[in-house]
Each structure stands twice: as C-alpha cells, then as structure tokens.
Amino acid sequence: MFRDYRCVLLADCAGEPIGSELPRSNHEASVLTIQTVLGWVSDSERFESALQARHSVAAAIDLSQL
Numbered sequence: 001m002f003r004d005y006r007c008v009l010l011a012d013c014a015g016e017p018i019g020s021e022l023p024r025s026n027h028e029a030s031v032l033t034i035q036t037v038l039g040w041v042s043d044s045e046r047f048e049s050a051l052q053a054r055h056s057v058a059a060a061i062d063l064s065q066l
Contacts, residue, residue: 007039010047 009031016027035041 005039007034008047009034009039009041010044011041012043012045 011027011031014027014030016025016030018026031041
C-alpha cells in the first residue's frame with residue numbers, strides 16, 4: 001500500500017482465528033478497513049472468473065494476430 005500497490009483481498013480465503021464463533025468478528029472490521037483504505041475486496045469465485053475472462057480475451061487477441 002505504501003508503494004501505491006492496490007491490493008486485492010479474497011474475503012472467503014481469509015479467516016479470523018480468534019472470535020470466529022461470535023456474531024460479529026474482527027474479520028468484518030478487517031475486510032471493511034482493507035476495502036476502505038488499502039484496496040479491493042472480492043471473493044475467490046469472482047476473482048477466478050475474472051482471471052478466466054482475461055485469459056480468454058488474451059487468447060482471442062493472439063488468434064486474431066495470426
């Protein structure tokens with residue numbers, strides 16, 4: 001973040017080891033802080049879909065250049 005990197009947190013791939021059994025945990029606060037200050041928050045399914053779409057676009061561009 002201090003080097004102007006925009007971070008992506010996959011919220012369903014991060015956990016809260018303490019207090020996870022409580023109705024509200026530090027995980028929610030951490031996700032909100034990261035989303036507000038440090039970068040983007042997504043989930044693994046959307047992230048994987050975006051990577052696959054990018055791969056498909058790159059493959060289509062490579063084929064069109066032949």
